[in-house]
Amino acid sequence: MTVGIVGGGQLGRMLALAGYPLGLDFLFLDRAADTPGGQVAPILCGELTDPTLLSQLAERSDVVTFDWENISVDALLTLKGTKICPPIRALAAAQDRVSEKQLFERLRIPTTRWRNVESKEHLLEAAKQVGLPGVIKTRRMGYDGKGQAVVRTAADLERAWGELGSVPLLYEDLVPFEREVSVIGVRGRRGEIAVYPLNDNVHSQGILRLTRAPYGSVKLQRLAAQYLKRVLEYFRYVGVLTIEFFVRGGALIANEMAPRVHNSGHWTIEGAATSQFENHLRAIVGLPLGSTRALGHSAMLNLIGKMPPAARLLTHEGLHLHDYGKAPRPGRKLGHCTFVEGNPRARDIRARRLLAELAPAIRIP
């Protein structure tokens, strides 16, 4: 059975590496053959919206999925009669921050206070109603902190409008959160659902740096799983879905969702009974879901901008390296590494030590 993947980044690559042992074949569509996915599976090279290539991908695949949420919904809609997972409706909702907020509200999932911004007047009115400080975000194409500006003063508003005002925006309050967590779950073709333990995430400059899991709050775990299930069921979703939350005063405030495997779930490769990648594939090809149980206490560190030498990283006992095969570039996610410990304390001590070596600017609680 062949899985077609639109987008051949590191998520696609890790999907393929998780799927080969299941006996699956893969075919990517991405701009260049040397993308992380193209290094491990056949690839069709061209624009992700190219209708000819998309229909080639669909014809040669039993099911089509994607490794990036900003691909064109219109282009996917041309693929009549093709099984596409997750559902395009969920993808469309996740691509537009206004649809996403409306979805959260419809499903009674607490989110930030927000306003749609289509003009400078809208923006000033939104800042008045929601209050300062706030965050201006482009409605579309935002990822890894791109297309965002934090505003604290009227002058910030002016400047942010100058920078971002050419595209539709959203204004929301800046939540003084205690932590950021994410929940990842999977829904199978027969409606069965499995949810991973909560991820505790540390970002810096909009980019995820560190995930520790499980985050051990039973109450928040239950709450996050409830919210996730509402979205999964609303869309009759098939595949892996992620929601990111702020934690404040013992409550969860949904920040955004991603209709795909997620960077904060990379620890599941070594740290869970079944990885998020394998479970996404099991779901979309109609196999039984695997257990989402954690095997210990994991930490995952992103390797950003420049890869530390493998020979140095691998001196750390039990460290699992994942090199995505990408050329170095400032701010670019080039790989990650994961270790699994027997208890949260040992994990945190080790995470601090590793951060001090690899990313000394990052501090963790």
Added chain:
Amino acid sequence: MTVGIVGGGQLGRMLALAGYPLGLDFLFLDRAADTPGGQVAPILCGELTDPTLLSQLAERSDVVTFDWENISVDALLTLKGTKICPPIRALAAAQDRVSEKQLFERLRIPTTRWRNVESKEHLLEAAKQVGLPGVIKTRRMGYDGKGQAVVRTAADLERAWGELGSVPLLYEDLVPFEREVSVIGVRGRRGEIAVYPLNDNVHSQGILRLTRAPYGSVKLQRLAAQYLKRVLEYFRYVGVLTIEFFVRGGALIANEMAPRVHNSGHWTIEGAATSQFENHLRAIVGLPLGSTRALGHSAMLNLIGKMPPAARLLTHEGLHLHDYGKAPRPGRKLGHCTFVEGNPRARDIRARRLLAELAPAIRIP
């Protein structure tokens, strides 16, 4: 860095899948593009002895290794100036049962009583000296029980000579063993050595069916590691090496060795801190070796002849499926599955249940 692999079977495939996360690239040489390795990496198609293809492989690779021990030593020797791991001398010793026995004797590793057989007279004399029952084996190209005959009577000797007598043979005593175990270890470029816990193996009709690990005898573990280290150091070996033993009366009797990753080590993918595949690659590309610590109590079942439907296998919680992408054929290894439990009792109960479902003819102690 590109690793060239002569032979693109399931061992090569699992090497590539273990090596991609380390940032390695792979190139296979095998007869057909749709071999298990060729499904996951580029492949040069042709005979494994083809000098032109071998030098292409060597030119495009930083290091060359092999996934099968019966490849031509003469062909490898033509690759002047190429880094080949494990060393060709070790490969040559493992290819010829007489050299292998002589090696065991030279290194004071207990083995079966044996005689070289080059004529029918030799055979009758060997049977007289070593005694009946015994086993006749072809000196070369034996694997998975092929090229072997158990002889219990003079009539058996006649028949076996008729079947096998056209090639050089070896006669050895049939050891009434209590169990079969194997030890797998790895030696790095700087001479560092790491040894995995012992594997307890169950064969049927010459083919490995089940491995359980760790096999918990401290004494046998120490003994096996000693023997393995002698071979590793003798050859200044780089990469993974396996020795199979019979256990009898608390002692180990070496049966044979394999200069490569081994079927009895497949459980290390999920059941050890670092898999045998990753450690072989770490060794041959000069990276630090990873821990060989077991993460629990593992069982690995081979899937032979016909693949059970994945949808059925994956209903077993925590079962890890490895489908090699091969066409079914009686007696052919098509895949394996592994699970890891917290204690040997739970593992054995589960192994019995799974055997009852998948291979009811196999009984385990």
